[in-house]
Amino acid sequence: MVNILSSDLDNLFYALSDPTRRQILKMLNEGTHTIGELSDPFKMSLQAISKHIKILESAKLLNRKKLGRIHECTINPEALKIAEECIQFYTQFWNNQLDVFAANLESKNKSPKRSK
Amino acid sequence: MVNILSSDLDNLFYALSDPTRRQILKMLNEGTHTIGELSDPFKMSLQAISKHIKILESAKLLNRKKLGRIHECTINPEALKIAEECIQFYTQFWNNQLDVFAANLESKNKSPKRSK
DNA sequence: AAATCACTAAACCATATGGTTGACTATTTC
DNA sequence: GAAATAGTCAACCATATGGTTTAGTGATTT
Numbered sequence: 201m202v203n204i205l206s207s208d209l210d211n212l213f214y215a216l217s218d219p220t221r222r223q224i225l226k227m228l229n230e231g232t233h234t235i236g237e238l239s240d241p242f243k244m245s246l247q248a249i250s251k252h253i254k255i256l257e258s259a260k261l262l263n264r265k266k267l268g269r270i271h272e273c274t275i276n277p278e279a280l281k282i283a284e285e286c287i288q289f290y291t292q293f294w295n296n297q298l299d300v301f302a303a304n305l306e307s308k309n310k311s312p313k314r315s316k
Numbered sequence: 317m318v319n320i321l322s323s324d325l326d327n328l329f330y331a332l333s334d335p336t337r338r339q340i341l342k343m344l345n346e347g348t349h350t351i352g353e354l355s356d357p358f359k360m361s362l363q364a365i366s367k368h369i370k371i372l373e374s375a376k377l378l379n380r381k382k383l384g385r386i387h388e389c390t391i392n393p394e395a396l397k398i399a400e401e402c403i404q405f406y407t408q409f410w411n412n413q414l415d416v417f418a419a420n421l422e423s424k425n426k427s428p429k430r431s432k
Numbered sequence: 433a434a435a436t437c438a439c440t441a442a443a444c445c446a447t448a449t450g451g452t453t454g455a456c457t458a459t460t461t462c
Numbered sequence: 463g464a465a466a467t468a469g470t471c472a473a474c475c476a477t478a479t480g481g482t483t484t485a486g487t488g489a490t491t492t
Binding site for chain 1: 467468469470471
């Protein structure tokens, strides 16, 4: 992990914690969409989706390009990569623990320490 | 991704969206800790940390083992793996898009289509 | 048995969230 | 230029969140 603000991670994971927002990301994976297109599959109002999109945008998971009156939305894989790396930081550490554990077991079996 | 409930992902990402909870996970990476130990570095009350730990527990990021009056907490890397896979699902799709794009470019250069 | 320790439970509070509706702005179409 | 379209903004509401404090439970120590 490079130099990522904790508050960036807050926003990132928070944005990912809502099923509507994850669904929007899924749609964006299949290509660019407008706000209207993104709101179509949902029962809730376009205004509600607009809010979700703003949250994704502020988490930098989504980019918006205004073309006249329509807004073209695309996914930003960079932000996803940051979230992934953050998680890997934890699992990697844990894997190291496993290695240390295994190494300890091995060395104990080979030459058990007696004191200190 | 196997068969993960959307609500599980909600809880997972939500649990990861708080800096206190991520800090707790960091501590657990260095080994088992009790609730008291985990609460020590923070300015907030032990009760507040207890709540955070419950959230991590319900997200299955943390396991608790009661030994007498103390609770030993450990990290559960399985849950982290699920979150990681979920994110990879999005980036992977996006990478495929890149591949398709590159392939299109290539085929266009080699033998430009005229119609259909 | 009394006191202490490690922790949970519950009540409370301010603020944030996820949704609604109605009004507004700017672009496009007729 | 009037109407329709694509979207935002703002006010509002019920509920969730993150913290506090006080009280309670069960294990350990003295």
